[in-house]
Amino acid sequence: MSTYSLSDGLASGAPRASRAPVLATWLRESGVGVLASIAWIAFGVSCLWWEDVGDWSRTHSLGIAAFIIAAIALFGTVGADYLGSPGKALHKRAPWLVALGVFLTLWEVATAKFAWLPLPFFPPPQSIIEVYTDDLPKLLDSVFASVKLQLGGYLIGATLGFVTGVSIGWSRAVGYWAHPVLRFIGPLPATAWLPIAFFTFPSSWSASTFLIALATGFPVTVLTWSGVASVSNAYYDVARTLGARPSFLVLKVAIPAALPHVFVGLFMGLGSSFAVLVVAEMIGVKAGLGWYLQWAQGWAAYANMYAALIVMSLLCSGAITLLFSIRDRLLVWQKGTVKW
Amino acid sequence: MVATTPLAEIDAHPSAGAALDIEQVSHAFDIDGTELPVLSDVSIAVEPGEFVALLGPSGCGKSTLLRLVAGLDKPKAGTLREDEARITRPHPSRVVVFQDPTLFPWRSVWDNVALGLEAQGILKSQRQRVDNALDLVGLASFRNVYPHQLSGGMAQRVALARALVNDPKILILDEPLGKLDSLTRITMQAELVSLWQRKGFTTLLVTHDAEEALVLANRVIVFSDRPARVKADIRVDRPYPRHRGDPYLGDLRRQILGLLGLDATW
Numbered sequence: 001m002s003t004y005s006l007s008d009g010l011a012s013g014a015p016r017a018s019r020a021p022v023l024a025t026w027l028r029e030s031g032v033g034v035l036a037s038i039a040w041i042a043f044g045v046s047c048l049w050w051e052d053v054g055d056w057s058r059t060h061s062l063g064i065a066a067f068i069i070a071a072i073a074l075f076g077t078v079g080a081d082y083l084g085s086p087g088k089a090l091h092k093r094a095p096w097l098v099a100l101g102v103f104l105t106l107w108e109v110a111t112a113k114f115a116w117l118p119l120p121f122f123p124p125p126q127s128i129i130e131v132y133t134d135d136l137p138k139l140l141d142s143v144f145a146s147v148k149l150q151l152g153g154y155l156i157g158a159t160l161g162f163v164t165g166v167s168i169g170w171s172r173a174v175g176y177w178a179h180p181v182l183r184f185i186g187p188l189p190a191t192a193w194l195p196i197a198f199f200t201f202p203s204s205w206s207a208s209t210f211l212i213a214l215a216t217g218f219p220v221t222v223l224t225w226s227g228v229a230s231v232s233n234a235y236y237d238v239a240r241t242l243g244a245r246p247s248f249l250v251l252k253v254a255i256p257a258a259l260p261h262v263f264v265g266l267f268m269g270l271g272s273s274f275a276v277l278v279v280a281e282m283i284g285v286k287a288g289l290g291w292y293l294q295w296a297q298g299w300a301a302y303a304n305m306y307a308a309l310i311v312m313s314l315l316c317s318g319a320i321t322l323l324f325s326i327r328d329r330l331l332v333w334q335k336g337t338v339k340w
Numbered sequence: 341m342v343a344t345t346p347l348a349e350i351d352a353h354p355s356a357g358a359a360l361d362i363e364q365v366s367h368a369f370d371i372d373g374t375e376l377p378v379l380s381d382v383s384i385a386v387e388p389g390e391f392v393a394l395l396g397p398s399g400c401g402k403s404t405l406l407r408l409v410a411g412l413d414k415p416k417a418g419t420l421r422e423d424e425a426r427i428t429r430p431h432p433s434r435v436v437v438f439q440d441p442t443l444f445p446w447r448s449v450w451d452n453v454a455l456g457l458e459a460q461g462i463l464k465s466q467r468q469r470v471d472n473a474l475d476l477v478g479l480a481s482f483r484n485v486y487p488h489q490l491s492g493g494m495a496q497r498v499a500l501a502r503a504l505v506n507d508p509k510i511l512i513l514d515e516p517l518g519k520l521d522s523l524t525r526i527t528m529q530a531e532l533v534s535l536w537q538r539k540g541f542t543t544l545l546v547t548h549d550a551e552e553a554l555v556l557a558n559r560v561i562v563f564s565d566r567p568a569r570v571k572a573d574i575r576v577d578r579p580y581p582r583h584r585g586d587p588y589l590g591d592l593r594r595q596i597l598g599l600l601g602l603d604a605t606w
Contacts, residue, residue, distance in 0.1 A: 234438065235442060238438070238444075240412060240430040241411075241430045242430075242435065242459050243459045244459035252459075253444070256444070259446070332486075333488070
């Protein structure tokens with residue numbers, strides 16, 4: 001009781017903070033947001049103030065857009081108390097907004113305005129915007145082709161890898177035959193198969209699907225297998241004394257217990273399959289973002305390359321985010337998993 | 341007794357205990373080609389509904405005997421029978437509660453308790469039994485919680501419910517209270533006795549704690565060092581609930597500790 005009243009007294013003696021100047025408090029709370037707004041105004045000004053050294057059509061619109069973002073940042077910061085969760089989200093990301101605004105300003109000045117960076121190789125922001133507006137159909141086609149190829153190959157590889165991994169982990173006979181094959185072929189980078197795959201498969205698309213499936217399948221197999229193999233015997237004992245049949249032991253004990261490992265395998269498989277996808281598209285398949293990159297390089301269209309790279313990284317990051325959110329949903333029972 | 345309806349429902353189909361005959365059972369482990377004998381010519385006849393404690397030095401082979409009774413392993417020699425039927429494989433009429441709760445971490449408390457019924461394919465029609473078993477161990481409000489959120493005592497209660505939901509004829513307890521703190525242990529000992537009295541299953545309890553054996557069991561079997569042989573078979577003829585300070589139990593305890601070679605320390 002006495003400690004309670006003591007801490008109450010401390011709490012009531014605290015209004016010293018509110019006596020501090022209101023402006024200082026406000027600046028501490030919202031200063032970064034205001035700074036973000038200033039950074040984006042700087043970007044907008046840097047777009048509109050000087051003449052472009054080259055011929056780009058989106059400079060003006062980009063400047064306007066920068067001012068709009070600056071305005072949103074400013075109003076979002078000032079009105080944070082009335083905006084609820086969007087206001088909080090903005091507050092949390094304000095430092096990044098500052099960094100981004102500064103970076104874009106420097107980029108704009110260093111390329112479009114004074115050409116400090118050699119020009120065709122370092123295109124200004126507005127030329128990348130130009131790609132997104134003017135070359136959109138082709139870019140979308142490429143995105144669609146890449147997603148289709150990646151998804152098909154990944155799903156096939158993940159499914160086969162999962163089934164193989166469970167079989168090896170569960171059955172000694174399957175392990176006897178599959179293990180040496182896996183050890184011999186698995187570590188080979190899937191891209192090493194490229195030349196063979198492209199003339200043995202009927203189409204470059206099926207060859208690429210095979211390669212992506214291969215790149216996905218190996219890590220998924222190995223990690224599923226190790227997951228199943230490391231399931232504690234105590235779990236099986238418990239299930240068996242409760243009347244479980246072998247099918248129950250596989251489906252309801254081994255697989256759920258191995259699932260955390262399986263997701264590590266799926267994550268690793270995703271990474272290596274991205275690499276295969278891009279290489280396959282650059283070399284064989286006449287569609288997709290990898291092909292778009294190659295094509296852009298052929299025409300020395302560097303802005304297109306950067307534009308495609310940005311799209312590609314958004315897609316890859318999005319795929320991993322999706323995988324992790326599926327994992328988080330399936331593995332809620334785990335505590336303290338890696339955040340993405 | 342108490343006006344909780346779920347308990348009454350459970351009592352509507354009580355599981356009477358089964359007789360257990362362990363006849364001249366010997367067992368050994370193969371360790372790198374050499375045979376390590378763990379049980380030597382063990383014979384025990386357990387009456388239906390008896391509470392038998394198996395007591396012995398640690399590592400003497402008590403837990404091995406439990407695995408044989410459960411049907412998880414086969415003995416090298418001898419036979420085990422449950423109500424005259426030879427034990428060859430695990431069956432939900434003989435359920436084990438292990439020292440570790442070994443709850444499945446990916447299943448909620450309710451789903452863990454439902455495990456046996458699900459494995460036997462009868463969960464859909466008998467979901468009520470899971471709720472009843474959770475009521476029985478007093479964890480009905482924790483049904484949706486995952487095992488990592490439970491304390492040790494609660495987890496072991498869930499493991500007990502997971503066993504009891506199958507209405508076992510023989511409940512096999514492998515030091516189930518060994519890792520609990522002493523207060524939780526005393527509470528759960530009382531709970532075990534009242535469950536056993538209410539349901540009437542035969543109970544086999546492995547423990548290394550002479551006091552626990554004497555408070556719970558109506559028969560204490562003392563084993564020798566490995567390979568385990570039956571050294572003494574002691575009847576504990578005292579009514580429940582038993583009092584820890586009972587001088588009769590104190591005498592028995594001294595006698596048992598003497599058999600285990602610990603009389604000098606007590």
